[in-house]
Each structure stands twice: as structure tokens, then as C-alpha cells.
Amino acid sequence: MNAKVQNLRQKVLDVLNSTKLHDHQREAARKSFAALKYPVRAVITAAEMQAGKSGVALALCCLQRLSLADEDLCNRSKLKDTLYMVTMPDIALIDQAEKDLADAKNVVVSNFVRFEQDLERNFKGNPPKLILIDECHYGSNASAVRYCKVFDYLEKENKECKVVFISATPFGALYAAETEYDAAKHEEQIAIHNKDKNGAKQAAEIAEEAAKNSILRRDFNTKLVFHRTSNEYYGIREMLENNKVISLDSDSRNFLFESSARDKLLSLLHAHDGAGWVLVRVPPGAAMDAKSGFIESGFAEENIFILGKDLSGVPEDQLTTIEQFKKEFDDCIDFDEKLIAITVAGCRAGINFGQDMKQRLIATWDSTVTSVAAVVQANIGRACGYHKNKEAYHFTSLNSTQAYAAILDYLDKNTDEHTASDFDGLKAFFEEVCQEFNVNGLDVGLTVKNKKRRPIGDVETYMTDSYIAVPAKLFEPDYDYKKHTDDKLFLQAIALLREELLKGGGPAVKSSRAMRGAKKNWVKAQWVNGDTYDNKEKALKDGTMKERTLKFTRMLDDAIPLEFNTVVMPGSGEYTEQKLVTATVFSIYNMSRRDNVTKRIMTDEDVHEMCHHFNIDPDDTMMVLFKRGEYNDVISRRKMAENQKPEYETTINDESQFSETERNR
Secondary structure, eight states: HHHHHHHHHHHHHHHHHHHTHHHHHHHHHHHHHHHTTTTTOOEEEEEEESOOHHHHHHHHHHHHHSSSSSHHHHHHGOOOEEEEEESSHHHHHHHHHHHTTTOTTTEEEEEEEHHHHHHHHHHHSSSSSEEEESSSSGGGSSSSSOHHHHHIIIIIOOOOOEEEEEESSSSSHHHHHHHHHHHHHHHHHEEEEEEEHHHHHHHHHHHHHHHHSSSSOOOGGGGEEEEOOTTOOOOHHHHTTTEEHHHHHHOOOSTTSOEEEEEEEHHHHHHHOOOOEEEEOTTTTOOHHHHHHHHTTTOGGGEEEEOSSSOTTOGGGEEEEHHHHHHHHHEEEEEEOOOEEOOTOOGGGGOOOHHHHTTEEEEEOOOOOSSSSHTTTTTHHHHHSSSOOOOOEEEEOOHHHHHHHHHHHHHHHHHHHTSOOHHHHHHHHHHHHHHHHTTTTTSSOEEEEEEEEEOOOOOOOOEEEEEEEEETTTTTTOOOOTTTOHHHHHHHHHHHHHHHHHTTTTTOOSSSSOOOOOTTEEEEEEOOHHHHOOOGOBOOOOOOHHHHHHHHHHEEEEEEEEEHHHHHHOTTTGGGGSEEEEEEEEEETOOSSSSSSOBBOOOOHHHHHHHHTOOOOOEEEEEEEEEEEEEEEHHHHHHHHTSSSSSSEEEEEOOOOOTTTOOOO
């Protein structure tokens, strides 16, 4: 038995350690699999475009197989233990997945149409222990895949099974069903107000269905894991850094219209030396006009291809399959010719353009004007990956790519498989990103009715005057704080903070403190504990409490204007105008209320680290205090004007990069 076990395990290890997989893929799989420990039943693995998600899936299959007990490993009837599900009902995708995962003998590839049939056929008496769902962002489209069947199966029939969702853009999928739920509940309230019983019932049913389809099933204790690529990866962040993303606005987006962007693309093509190609995506119905435009610009008709099938307005003899185009591309290399590929939203380019084509890509053009996911999953996403072509230009939505980069930066800093994922904080961050970069949304094909505008509750805006950092010296009642400052407001605030820390004969470790009462409420205190100090999962938009404090003090040191509202973070019923001083208190006496965390209390070393940074005496408690400055009338008026907009706005987004319902903007 031991020899047999060793032999079987070695075969799996050979696959896991083979050259087909890269270290970053193995690491992403390891982190995802490690996160699946009780009570976690679901993990969302976010991997950048073309970062090797199929390799991560293969490694996950191997890790699942290796996790079996020796007895189960040697039982042939228990060989199939993993189900890999493709979200789209496309046979080509299943074929591709079966090729990618061929080395994993324990996996069955299926989709949401064949799901129940494959369970019955391939897992007789031995239900899967792991389900992998690829491209999970499609599940958030109101007309696309719905997850309720899978979750019903996991909750009622296979309570031991775990699930991993994989996507480069799962962001909107996290909250799409909840957004749909909120919209339906709003319509239900309107119907009730109008005494429309049928309308109220219908809206309630929609809300109930939406709740079932959210991939954020709270009782699954879902975690989010970010796949960190290696240094060789070239993605959207690198493209932005190298100024290779050219913004297409409403006037230049349509390739059929003359614009400076269109002129630049044509110039790039004419000037390119040697073989190469360009990928141009146009709205449905515009493919033939785009081809004519290239011909008029001096490009040979035989080198211009329209990719797809059954496209509106395109004769059958004008269509080319992607496989045919790849053959044409191979031929063009020998003759140093340039090819033009024209696609519309229905073309599944993502699984077909290989490494050599990426190396010879000259530029991409994308007419998409929808969500972040639809933009980055389209043409620019095809150019991401592990290659050395850093010269290609990408004409697309600059705002959407910048928003995606900001999200990646956030996930890079704030995800950890060892701690719980703060999905509420993540949702707030996503909403801020959409507002900051003025994008429709994160998700593909998401349709939202009556989206409620988030009012700005703290409109009266002040700037930050100054800050000081002091040790608390809780065991030195006569400590002279005037050696740090002669500002009376700072000195009064320090005295009140010390009073709160010493309350009840302290200092004592507590999980709750508050500056209540007229005497104290002009001071806003943020009590930093072990969990909020440097735990990336608890980070806010500006980072962890450690990162926020260092960032804000650096800004003030460099004379960079800083909104006091941002520093204060007013809670429910609080307003910045009520606060004169905000204090961030780092102390070993502050304790997190959360039980299941790595570190509930700051260590002495943590506090000393902050003391050292501000060049003050090491102590078990230190404070950084910020003083309110002048009122900013301009910013305040801007926020007031934003709040004057309608409470609800109707957002209809029926566009997907793989749907021919894309609107012609």
C-alpha cells in the first residue's frame, strides 16, 4: 500500500511541479486552497488578465488530490473529486478547459447546463470535494448564469464540498445580485405605496431570487485571494505606467468617425516596420463600414479580416474564424505583412490569441463604453500576459483601465488568505472607485434600475492645520507635554485622551472606548488595536491605520492640502464641523472585538515602531493628533451641489464584451 500511495502521490506532484506551471500559479493555488479551512467554504480568486488562471485551476486540482487520505487516494472509484465549471454554454470553452486540465485525472469539466447531469454521471457515490467556477463575473449578469442551483446543491446535498470562484474581474459579481436585490426591494416599496399588490409580489420574488444568486453567501464565510503575478507579467498597470493607453472619449470612440486618435492608430500601422497586426473592436453593424475605412486608408483588402459568425450586416463570405485568422497571421510573418482583425462584441478573442501574436501586436482599438470588466476583459486584456511586447498601444477607456489598476493596487495591498475578507469595506471602496474615475460600474452586462445615489453626509469641509505625535506616558502623571507643543487645543485633547485611557483605574485592555459628553466630544479618537493597525483586510481606502497615519503626516510635512474630513472619518450622527482635533491612538491597551483574527492587540514592538518613526520616546501607547484648519468653501459647495442631484438615477447597462446587444455609442 505504501509504495502504491507514494507512486500515486508522486504522479500528482510531477504535474504540480512540471514546467507547464509557473511558480506564481502554484502560489496562487496554494493560497486559495489554504484559505479553504473551516468555516470557510468559498474562496474568490482574483487573477489579472491573462495571468494564467487555467494553470491556477490545474494546480488547485492537484492540491485537492494530494489532500486525500491514503486510503481514498488508492480507491479508483474516488478518483474524480473535482468539478470544473465553465460559466458560458459554449462547447469550445469546455473543449479548451479539458485540454488545459488534461493532466489532472481527478477533474470533470462541465458547465451550468450540464451541471446536474455530470454530477450524476461522473460522481456516483462519491460527490466532488471541490468545485471550481471559471469566469465567475458572468454570474452577475441579470440574464446570465445564476448560482442558486450550485449553492442549493452545496447547502442541501454536499455540505462538505468547497468552491473556488476564479476571474480577472469578479468585483461586480460580488455585489451584483445584492444590487439587484436592493433595486427590487425599492420597486416593491413603490408598488406597496401605490397599492399595487401584483407589482409588489413580483418585485419581492425578484428580490428573493437575487438573494439566492449572490456569490457572497454569508454562511459560506467567503474569502478573497489575490493572485500576485511575477515580475515578468505585463498587464494594465504596466501599460498605464508606460503611457501605452490612449483615451477614447465620446467623440473619438467610434472608429468610423475621424479623430486624432483614429489618425494616430492609422499612423502606427503605416509606420510599423515588419509583420504585425491590430485588433479593432467596433459596435455590431459597423464591421463592414470599418473594413471599408481601412481600405480607403490604403490597406489591402485581403489583409483585413472580420472575425465572428452570423454577424449583423456582414455577408457570410466576409466572415473569418479565429483559427483561419491565425493561419493567415502565420503566413503574413514570412512576407512581412500587416493584418487587421475587426471584431464585434460577440467574438471570443480571449481564449485564442497566443503568445506569438501578442509579441507582434501593434495596437488595439476598443469601442466599449461600459463597465470596468467589459473594458479590461476585451481588447486590452488580450494583450496582457507574459511576453516582451511593451510597444503596443491600446486605444480604449482610460477611466476604466485606471479604475481597474486602482482596484488591483488595493487588492495587492489588502488581501490575505490568513484573515477574513472585509467585503463591506471592499464594496465601499468599489463604489468610491466608480465615482472617482466616473465609470458606469465594475461588472459585465449588469443592469441596475433605480440605482440609489449615495449622498455625501459630511459636506461642510475643513482643511487640516497641523499635527503632533506624543507618547502617552500613562504611568507618569506629571509628564510635561509642553516639551512637544504649546498649542492649548492639543494639550487639552491629550489630557482628555489620557483620562479616557486611565478610566476605572487603568490603563486596562478594552475593546471599546468612546469620547462622549460635551466635555470630550470635540475630540475624535480612533483607537488602534492589533487588527486595525496593519491588517490589510481591515484597510480603508487610504490604507491601514498605520498607513493612513503615515500618509497624512507626510502630506502635512510636504505642505500638501489635506481635508480634515478625510482624517476624521465621522461615524453615524457625527460631522467634521463638530470636531476640533482628531487623534489616532496606538496602544497595547486597545483590543479588537473580533475573535477570529491573527492579532487582537498591538505588541510593544508595534507601538515602538510608530514612536521611532516620529522620533519620540518608546512607550506602550502613543498618539498622533491632527488639528482642524480653515473652512473650504469651494469643496463644500461642490459636495452640496452633488447632493442636489436626484436621489435615484436609472442606469441601464446591457452591454457585455461577449454579447451582440452592445449599444452603438
